[in-house]
Amino acid sequence: MLKQIDYQGKLEEIAEKFQGRKTEVSKEVNKTVQQIVEDIQKSGDTALFNYAKKFDGYDVNTSNLLVTRMERETGLEQIEEDYFKILRRTKSQIEEFHKHQLGNSWNIFKENGVIMGQIARPLERVALYVPGGTAAYPSTVIMNAVPALLAGVKEIIMITPVKADGKVNPNILAAAEVCGIETIYKVGGAQGVAAVAYGTESIPKVDKIVGPGNIFVATAKKICYGVVDIDMIAGPSEVLVIADKTANPKYIAADLMAQAEHDKLASAILVTISEKLVQQVDEELNRQVQNLERREIIESSISNYGGAIVVKNIDEAFDVSNQLAPEHLEVLTSEPLVQLPKIKNAGSIFIGEYTPEPLGDYMSGSNHVLPTGGTAKFYSGLGVYNFIKYSTYSYYPKEVLADFKEDVETFAKSEGLTAHANSISVRFEGEEKER
Numbered sequence: 001m002l003k004q005i006d007y008q009g010k011l012e013e014i015a016e017k018f019q020g021r022k023t024e025v026s027k028e029v030n031k032t033v034q035q036i037v038e039d040i041q042k043s044g045d046t047a048l049f050n051y052a053k054k055f056d057g058y059d060v061n062t063s064n065l066l067v068t069r070m071e072r073e074t075g076l077e078q079i080e081e082d083y084f085k086i087l088r089r090t091k092s093q094i095e096e097f098h099k100h101q102l103g104n105s106w107n108i109f110k111e112n113g114v115i116m117g118q119i120a121r122p123l124e125r126v127a128l129y130v131p132g133g134t135a136a137y138p139s140t141v142i143m144n145a146v147p148a149l150l151a152g153v154k155e156i157i158m159i160t161p162v163k164a165d166g167k168v169n170p171n172i173l174a175a176a177e178v179c180g181i182e183t184i185y186k187v188g189g190a191q192g193v194a195a196v197a198y199g200t201e202s203i204p205k206v207d208k209i210v211g212p213g214n215i216f217v218a219t220a221k222k223i224c225y226g227v228v229d230i231d232m233i234a235g236p237s238e239v240l241v242i243a244d245k246t247a248n249p250k251y252i253a254a255d256l257m258a259q260a261e262h263d264k265l266a267s268a269i270l271v272t273i274s275e276k277l278v279q280q281v282d283e284e285l286n287r288q289v290q291n292l293e294r295r296e297i298i299e300s301s302i303s304n305y306g307g308a309i310v311v312k313n314i315d316e317a318f319d320v321s322n323q324l325a326p327e328h329l330e331v332l333t334s335e336p337l338v339q340l341p342k343i344k345n346a347g348s349i350f351i352g353e354y355t356p357e358p359l360g361d362y363m364s365g366s367n368h369v370l371p372t373g374g375t376a377k378f379y380s381g382l383g384v385y386n387f388i389k390y391s392t393y394s395y396y397p398k399e400v401l402a403d404f405k406e407d408v409e410t411f412a413k414s415e416g417l418t419a420h421a422n423s424i425s426v427r428f429e430g431e432e433k434e435r
């Protein structure tokens with residue numbers, strides 16, 4: 001299952017080796033999604049309902065788009081108290097971690113009387129995307145909602161796709177209940193993203209869309225960016241494991257498959273200094289996969305978008321990983337903590353053999369909505385900061401402005417902007433003579 005990739009030490013080509021086929025898929029998807037977004041923009045609900053029927057088999061209309069209180073209560077009746085306990089424990093773990101991301105307002109009082117600062121304000125209305133295609137993700141409800149709630153977002157709406165029966169998975173309803181999210185629209189995919197980006201007759205336009213999804217969702221977010229803000233491109237899941245000879249092949253295989261089971265477009269990559277380990281991991285993959293339910297998806301994603309790279313030394317392993325900028329990076333070496341500073345690009349890092357990535361998917365405390373496709377080079381994972389915008393402010397007394405008068409006027413004139421210069425000089429009109 002695990003093919004070996006020889007990249008011949010050419011770091012720049014490494015992403016192409018893994019992402020080449022994905023890029024082809026993306027081009028096709030781009031066309032489809034562009035059309036969906038245009039249709040929603042032009043025809044609103046009519047297009048939205050047509051696409052929900054076409055892709056999800058759901059006969060949606062204005063009266064059953066929003067989850068009702070009755071639907072919520074019926075769904076919640078199916079949930080055991082033990083499951084609620086796990087959801088509440090998860091929420092508190094996520095809160096504890098994300099609280100550290102609060103507090104970005106500040107001000108300075110200078111001795112000359114100038115006061116300046118930055119005011120952090122929550123966004124007004126955001127949409128949380130919760131995937132619901134091949135699996136239901138109650139964990140994603142919590143990962144999306146907690147930072148938005150901590151930031152103080154006033155209006156939080158959730159969108160998630162439903163199948164022909166029109167029912168939102170009860171576990172998703174339970175996670176929403178634990179987070180106090182009551183507005184849930186039964187739409188998803190590219191059409192759901194476009195609906196909240198542009199607004200339709202039944203769905204309000206939002207300021208920002210956050211949350212992960214498959215390639216259609218991720219592409220729609222990319223296309224709608226600018227009309228709304230987005231958190232990042234959080235597409236099909238990825239894991240990269242850096243392992244030395246001390247790593248346990250059983251754990252590596254298990255962790256590669258954990259991400260591979262998300263999507264046929266998911267990728268799972270091993271980078272190691274040991275050829276023998278690659279073989280052992282492959283044997284483990286073939287053994288463990290027998291007992292897993294999503295075997296077909298796992299085998300497909302690992303064969304097509306996964307693989308193993310054997311490097312000369314551990315530093316080279318980190319170079320490869322930094323080049324690929326994986327969503328999740330596991331470091332399974334004899335000194336994983338010491339090696340932390342070598343990591344430049346990764347959405348979330350899992351250190352040592354008892355911090356398996358799935359712990360972070362659910363309960364470690366860090367967020368699982370993370371950048372994919374190499375975008376961890378410039379995007380961060382979801383956090384409170386995604387729901388906050390900043391306004392700067394300044395107060396200058398007259399005598400300090402007078403001190404800057406000539407410099408600002410000269411600067412403005414150097415840009416040919418005499419009205420800018422005038423805005424300063426007019427405040428001192430008539431005073432030149434007096435001085």
Ligand SMILES: NC(=O)c1ccc[n+]([C@@H]2O[C@H](COP(=O)([O-])OP(=O)(O)OC[C@H]3O[C@@H](n4cnc5c(N)ncnc54)[C@H](O)[C@@H]3O)[C@@H](O)[C@H]2O)c1
Pocket residue numbers: 032055056130131132133134135137140161162188189190191212213214215216217233234235236237262263266327368369370371372
């Ligand atoms: N990066 C992250 O942070 C992160 C976190 C969790 C999950 N994920 C990813 O989220 C994804 C979840 O995917 P999913 O499919 O289960 O749910 P999803 O909700 O993302 O997508 C399902 C929707 O895709 C649309 N769709 C499916 N096939 C289509 C087609 N041929 N043409 C147009 N639209 C189509 C449908 O509208 C459907 O409702 C996985 O890829 C998983 O790896 C990523």
Ligand SMILES: N[C@H](CO)Cc1c[nH]c[nH+]1
Pocket residue numbers: 137139140236237238259327361368369370
């Ligand atoms: N691994 C996913 C992020 O790529 C998150 C997730 C949710 N549930 C299980 N896993």
Ligand SMILES: [Zn+2]
Pocket residue numbers: 237258259262358361
């Ligand atoms: Zn996962």
